[in-house]
Amino acid sequence: MQASATPSSSFPSPIVRPGILVISHGSRDGGWVALVDEAVEAATIRLQQPAGPVPVVSSFLEIVEGRLIQDGVDExxxxxxxxxxxxxxxxxSGATHVDDIMQAFGQPPAGLREGELEVFHVGGARIHPGRPIDDEPEIAELLLAxxxxxxxxxxxxxxxxxxxxxxxPVFHGRWREGMTRMAERIRAAGGF
Structure with missing residues (x-):
């Protein structure tokens, strides 16, 4: 008797429950922290899905006790x-802090320097790294306004x-590239 192969489409796909961890620097200024939280909350409202809301947590690299990166991951x-x-x-993308954070999430270093953070415990969750602002068109529009x-x-x-x-050097190059692209966006749109 020959075994028959089960088509892969009959296997249940793993359940995916996405969540977003927004990470900013942190500040002793409560007003600054509130501004970050307000921006994250405004963006969260746009992420509602038919299957339910995507959890979004705002966390900080340092200073804001109880709201550090590992606290956000745990939540x-x-x-x-x-x-x-x-x-x-x-x-x-030229911020060494971003490279430190991504290395702590298991990403390779952007340059030769080793990250300065301890590895984050993610409990088996898959990590999907995002990018900083760099030359996002929406930011160019805000600056122009x-x-x-x-x-x-x-x-x-x-x-x-x-x-x-x-x-x-690697990070200086990233700063320069991003700022050059941003300047070009603003020059083209604003006529400077």
């Missing part, structure tokens, strides 16, 4: 999340974008 795991989408709320109030004649004006930067 998502308690909600039954199987897949954690990690969204670093940082301006640039703020700049327009100050501008009188963009064609005869210059605009200087200033970013944090990095001494590390």
């Amino acid at each position: 998502l795991l308690e909600r039954g999340v199987t897949d954690i989408f990690v969204l670093p709320l940082f301006v640039s 703020n700049i327009r109030e100050l501008s009188r004649d963009p064609a005869s004006e210059a605009l200087l974008l200033i970013g944090h930067g990095s001494r590390e």
